[in-house]
Amino acid sequence: RAMEHDRAIEVYDIIRTIRDPEKPNTLEELDVVTEGGVEVQEIAEDEYLVIIRFTPTVPHCSLATLIGLCLRIKLQRCLPFRHKLEIYISEGTHSTEEDINKQINDKERVAAAMENPTLREIVEQCVTEPE
């Protein structure tokens, strides 16, 4: 239990500094992500299921998908422990949340999207820590 909590803190520390694609603020500052929105379950020895629920600032489909993409990419790159990741829009915060959730959890769709240079550039800018 304590391990799971520690892991959740690790996850949150990585995602809270991600910048919003539109606004000059971090996801934490905009309350897009919160500590409470991170759930960690141990699924095997040293392997965890990480579930993130985020609240997009505006009900605009493409921005929500973009935030989901940023979350996934940053964690993929920065999370040091073995994990499986699920990302969801907080229930009731978006009209097409099921559609968005399905897309951001489809690893083939995510991989293909990240091959798009424009999209990739935006994501890079959102996830890269300032020097």
Next chain:
Amino acid sequence: GNRRIWRGMEGGQREMEREGVRGEGWKGDRGVERRWRGEGRGWRRMEGAWPVPMGSHPTPPGSSWTCRAVLGDGHQRTVRRVAWSPCGSYLASASFDGTTCIWKRQEDGFECVATLEGHENEVKSVAWAPSGSLLATCSRDKSVWVWEVDEEEEYECVSVLNTHTQDVKHVVWHPSQELLASASYDDTVRLYREEEDDWVCCATLEGHDSTVWAVAFDKEGERLASVSDDRTLRVWRRYHPGNQEGVACSGTDPTWKCVCTLSGYHSRTIYDVSWCHLTGALATACGDDAIRVFEESPTNFPSIQSSLSNLTLHCSASVLRTSVEAEPSRRKRPRVSFSRHMSLMALAVFPVSFLE
């Protein structure tokens, strides 16, 4: 036998040998859970019932692989799928760049003899029909394309099928008939056949609750297995018009019914399924890092009428996590559900609750 060299990953260089076994050997491994992991990065090796010797072994003669060709200029983006033609002379490659390349085997390598264009975005799958003169491709643009190749190696698109409402993930041909199956992000499987110079969708298999990632036909082509993001493996059976089980068919097209759903065995998305045409075994590829093999055995219950087909599936070899005892509430007991039509049974290695 079938020998395989398993290499450790992530810094581990352990070579293990495993005697491929089938039939009795596989059944004997029923319920055995083991995990192969490389060294380093917190991985470890567990024991299991496979007769694997410790330490490394010399490579048996004739089983080393050399890279004969690198076809690096054909595509501008990820190559998602490759498929050999039935004759073995051609290789098709499907890419996220929207094209499908056809490569012909030459003496000194491969030459790209055709580039099939037309899809609006990523091509996800390509498959050759058993006849070798038909190809199918599918894409995120929601369409399935059927291509014909003639004796002059000319490729022509003979049909664009727009029946799926979302991204199409996989296309597969029937083993002996010119029948095509597709799996989609729209949670369905569709079947297509030729009708008067065009191709039509002749069946839609609904039942999965999320993206269907792959399908596979059995050897006779009377059954189809599908796997999904909904973490189930489903088996569908074809009923022809006038069938004795009394399944209704509309017109002359057979009806496909889901006769078995395996839930609770896979803890994450299932990405692929393969149906062995030799042994009848089903293998699945899952996002929980495990491969599972399911086998069918004849019924052991004489009370079941022999006129009804009995489908008994058990998980005969599975790599599952046991190192951490998951709380019962987190782990659903594996379930098998049956259509009301058929008297089916499933025997599972793990505790199974029988549903009505």
